[in-house]
C-alpha cells in the first residue's frame with residue numbers, strides 16, 4: 447500500500463489533505479508536511495481541519511492557510527485523510543468531492559475506508575509514514591516540511607518517552623534536524639509557551655482529581671463552568687490527562703472534558719498493562735493500546751461511573 451500511496455501522490459494534481467478534529471501535533475504536522483511537500487512539487491494542495499489550528503501549533507509553516515470550510519462545488523482528484531482512526535472524525539463528507547480517497551493512519555483498527563488504505567500500527571506517528579511516502583518519491587526535505595514531521599513525531603511519542611518511540615522515530619527525527627529543524631524552537635513552541643488560562647484551568651481540574659482501585663486508576667475532569675470561569679477554550683485542556691497518569695502506581699488515567707450539557711470527551715492513558723484502545727472501542731471510540739478516547743453521553747457522575755465500572759475489572763485482571 448506504500449507503493450500505491452506513492453503513486454497517488456505522483457498521479458494527482460489537485461489535493462485535499464485533512465486529519466481528525468481537535469488536531470494534535472501529528473494530525474496537523476502530518477497535514478502540513480504533505481501539503482507543503484505537494485506545493486513544493488508544483489501541485490495544488492489545500493489543508494483542511496474542522497477545528498482549525500490550535501494556538502500552540504500556529505508556528506507550523508502553512509498553518510495560516512488551513513481552512514475549516516470546503517465549498518461543496520469544489521472537486522479534488524485526490525483526498526488524503528491522515529491520522530483519523532475513523533472517517534467521521536474529519537467532519538467533512540469527502541467521498542463526493544474526490545476521485546481517489548487515501549487513508550494514511552497508524553491507529554489500531556483504523557476504519558477501512560478509502561481506495562487506498564495505508565495503515566501501519568507500528569508507525570510512531572502518521573508523519574513517519576508520510577516520511578516513507580516522500581522518501582519513495584525521492585523528495586529532498588525542505589526545512590518547512592522537516593519541521594512539520596519533527597513536530598508530529600515529538601507529539602505522538604511524548605518527546606520520545608513512549609514505547610511508540612521506535613528506532614524509525616529517532617532516525618527520521620535525526621534526519622529532520624539535519625534538514626534544518628531546531629529542536630529547542632519546537633520544544634519552546636510546544637512546552638514553554640503556555641497561556642496563563644491553561645494553568646488556571648489546570649488548577650480547577652486538579653481539584654477533581656480522584657485516585658481509586660487501590661491507587662491504580664486516577665480520574666480528573668473539566669466542566670463547561672470551569673472553562674467559563676477562567677475564560678479558557680477547549681484546546682487548553684489538551685494533555686491534561688498526563689497529570690493523573692503521572693501519579694506513582696497509576697496504571698490507567700482518565701480525563702473528561704465537557705463538550706455540552708450532557709456530553710464529555712473521554713481521554714484515557716495506560717502505562718501498559720491495560721489496553722485502553724480496546725476499552726475505547728467498546729465505548730464507541732478508538733485509539734491505541736496506551737492512548738485512546740471516546741465521546742460519552744451523560745452527566746459527569748454517570749460518565750465517571752460507566753467508565754470506572756469498566757476499568758476496575760481490567761485492573762483486577764492486570765494485577
Ligand code: 5GP
Pocket residue numbers: 466529530531532535553712713714730731732733734737738739740741
Ligand atoms: P486523546 O486522548 O489525545 O484525544 O486521544 C488519544 C488517542 O486516541 C489519539 O490517537 C486519538 O486519535 C485517539 N482517539 C481519541 N478519541 C477517539 C475517538 O473518538 N475515536 C477514535 N477512533 N480514536 C480516538
Ligand code: MN
Pocket residue numbers: 472473529552571572602
Ligand atoms: Mn497520530
